[in-house]
Amino acid sequence: MKKVKTCRSCGSGEIVSFLSLGRLPLSSILNSDQLAAPEERRSLEVGFCKRCGLVQLIGDPIEAPFQAPVGPVHGGLLEQLMHNYRLGTHHLVLALAGSSPELMRQLMQAGVRVVYLETHPERSKAAASKAIPTRHERFDRNYANHLREEGLRADVVLVNQLLAHSSDLNGLLESLAAVLKDSGSVVMELPYVRELLEARQFEHFTHQQQHYFSVSALYELVRRHGLWLHRVEPLSEGYLRYYLGKARQIEPSVGRYMDEEQKLGLTTTAYYLEFASRIAAVREALLALLTELRARGRRVAAYGASPQATALLNYVGLGREVIDFVVDSDISKHGRYLAGVHIPIHGTHRLLDEQPDYLLLLSDQPSEMAHQYREYLKRGGKFIVALPHPDILNSPLEQKIQTGS
Numbered sequence: 304m305k306k307v308k309t310c311r312s313c314g315s316g317e318i319v320s321f322l323s324l325g326r327l328p329l330s331s332i333l334n335s336d337q338l339a340a341p342e343e344r345r346s347l348e349v350g351f352c353k354r355c356g357l358v359q360l361i362g363d364p365i366e367a368p369f370q371a372p373v374g375p376v377h378g379g380l381l382e383q384l385m386h387n388y389r390l391g392t393h394h395l396v397l398a399l400a401g402s403s404p405e406l407m408r409q410l411m412q413a414g415v416r417v418v419y420l421e422t423h424p425e426r427s428k429a430a431a432s433k434a435i436p437t438r439h440e441r442f443d444r445n446y447a448n449h450l451r452e453e454g455l456r457a458d459v460v461l462v463n464q465l466l467a468h469s470s471d472l473n474g475l476l477e478s479l480a481a482v483l484k485d486s487g488s489v490v491m492e493l494p495y496v497r498e499l500l501e502a503r504q505f506e507h508f509t510h511q512q513q514h515y516f517s518v519s520a521l522y523e524l525v526r527r528h529g530l531w532l533h534r535v536e537p538l539s540e541g542y543l544r545y546y547l548g549k550a551r552q553i554e555p556s557v558g559r560y561m562d563e564e565q566k567l568g569l570t571t572t573a574y575y576l577e578f579a580s581r582i583a584a585v586r587e588a589l590l591a592l593l594t595e596l597r598a599r600g601r602r603v604a605a606y607g608a609s610p611q612a613t614a615l616l617n618y619v620g621l622g623r624e625v626i627d628f629v630v631d632s633d634i635s636k637h638g639r640y641l642a643g644v645h646i647p648i649h650g651t652h653r654l655l656d657e658q659p660d661y662l663l664l665l666s667d668q669p670s671e672m673a674h675q676y677r678e679y680l681k682r683g684g685k686f687i688v689a690l691p692h693p694d695i696l697n698s699p700l701e702q703k704i705q706t707g708s
Contacts, residue, residue: 308361312472312514312524316354320361321575322505322582323348324618328642329365329510331610335638338645347614349508349515351575355523358496358515358575364470365510373401373426373463377492377538381409384459388488390415397450397457397482399442399465400426406461407435418455420446443471447478456484462491466521467512476528480549489530489547493521497569498541503691505582506615517569518560521545532557586619589693593625593663602659603687605629607666608636608648615665615689617643626663630654630675651675655682661695663687 310316326344333342348361384390392414398407400421407417407430419437421427430437440446442465460479469475479489496515499507508515522532525547534554536544543560568574593603605612608631616626622644629641629648636648654662654675662679664686680686686696 310352310355310357311359311470312357312520313352313355313527316352316357318350318352318359318361319572319575320348320350321572322508322579324505324508324614327510327614327617330642331613332608332636332648333640333642333645335640338640342642344643345510347508347510351572352520353572356517356520356570357524358517358520360508360510360513364513375538375540375542376403376405377542377544380490380544381406384410384490385413388459390458392416394458395455396459396461397455398461399463401463401465402461404430404433404435408433411435442475442478444474444478444481447481450482455482456487457482458484458487460487460489462489464491464493466491467493467514467516470513472514472524473528476525476530479547480528480530483549485549487548488533490544491547492538492542492544495541495543496520497564497567500569500575500578502541503578503581503585504611505585506611506618506690509610509614517564518543518557519564519570522557522561535560585690585692589619589689590621592687592693592695593621596661597625601661602627602657603661603663604654604657604659605646605663605665606651606654607631607664608633608639608641609666612665613641613643616641616646622646627657627659628653629665654679654684658682658684661685661687663689665689 308318310318324347327347329343329345346362349358350361351358390396390410390413395416395418396410398417398419400423402419407419411417417436419430419435420440420442421430421437422439422441427437427439460483462479466472466475483489493516496517499515518535525532529549530547531549531551531553532545533548533552534546535556538544564570596603603626605626606629608629623646626646629646630651630653631648632651637650639648640646641648655678658679662684688694688696
């Protein structure tokens with residue numbers, strides 16, 4: 304075990320490094336005129352705090368203007384807010400960067416006052432054009448004090464994914480506690496580290512996301528700032544929705560998640576070291592499978608030109624000598640290249656034009672690919688999945704894709 308530094312969250316916990324993906328490119332896609340230029344890379348190393356349980360990147364954050372990510376749009380939040388907090392004309396919702404414009408619009412239609420803080424120029428402009436009260440401000444300690452001086456105290460604060468990407472966790476939690484009414488609630492939606500680990504989705508560790516939360520780690524963090532974790536709700540795509548507040552009101556869902564994490568060992572270093580050993584096995588197995596196919600004269604292409612695909616291929620070491628091309632339904636990526644490995648990206652029609660022997664699936668199959676998939680299989684093509692373990696798909700799944708069920 305390699306001792307690296309103390310935890311950025313609790314400030315005293317020992318960080319144990321459990322996963323290193325090597326020096327990955329900071330960009331995910333390149334234009335043709337960028338291929339000859341040196342690419343900026345940085346080591347990506349992930350650690351676990353033995354004291355507070357927080358999974359976090361090791362090393363200094365990337366120095367770049369922070370842009371809050373927009374995660375998947377999960378339904379049901381409007382109904383939850385209106386039902387649980389009986390929001391009306393006398394209530395204030397403070398929506399932080401990355402909030403859903405549609406949710407804010409619906410809250411306003413219900414008579415709720417909304418104040419939106421967004422530093423991303425296009426998002427703030429789009430929100431203002433829809434008459435959403437928008438301030439081009441970053442939420443931090445200084446602006447939290449400014450809001451208090453205005454007399455603004457929020458009944459609900461929509462935090463979205465900020466906690467996962469903030470380089471100042473304690474400052475953010477301190478600011479949230481400062482602007483929240485005693486009866487108010489903080490709502491955040493975060494990727495759940497347990498699901499990421501169980502699916503062996505190591506490629507979801509990125510330079511941009513600083514922290515990866517278990518329920519136990521989040522509970523520990525918010526308690527240091529006078530907040531309680533009230534409720535946890537499962538969402539799609541590996542996310543959890545958290546409700547926090549100043550009142551000590553802990554629903555059974557919190558205890559259930561924490562008990563499960565304890566039983567699984569998610570609060571121990573051994574769990575993460577075991578994950579790392581499995582990822583090393585995935586790397587070796589995928590490299591061996593694809594190089595063997597190429598040695599037998601088989602052609603291999605891939606689907607999915609996402610940042611996760613770029614990370615996976617760079618970590619495993621799969622370039623154009625193994626994978627001929629990548630197909631993706633996003634037109635803006637066509638004619639460009641995956642960073643680091645320089646594999647060309649084409650439209651999905653290329654799959655049938657070239658008819659490679661195997662297609663490595665690096666992303667979920669979107670509906671846009673349904674026709675190409677069915678026809679590709681009819682012509683004798685085969686699918687390969689990389690995770691949770693490399694494998695050539697069996698016929699039942701192929702039949703399911705062929706029928707579109």
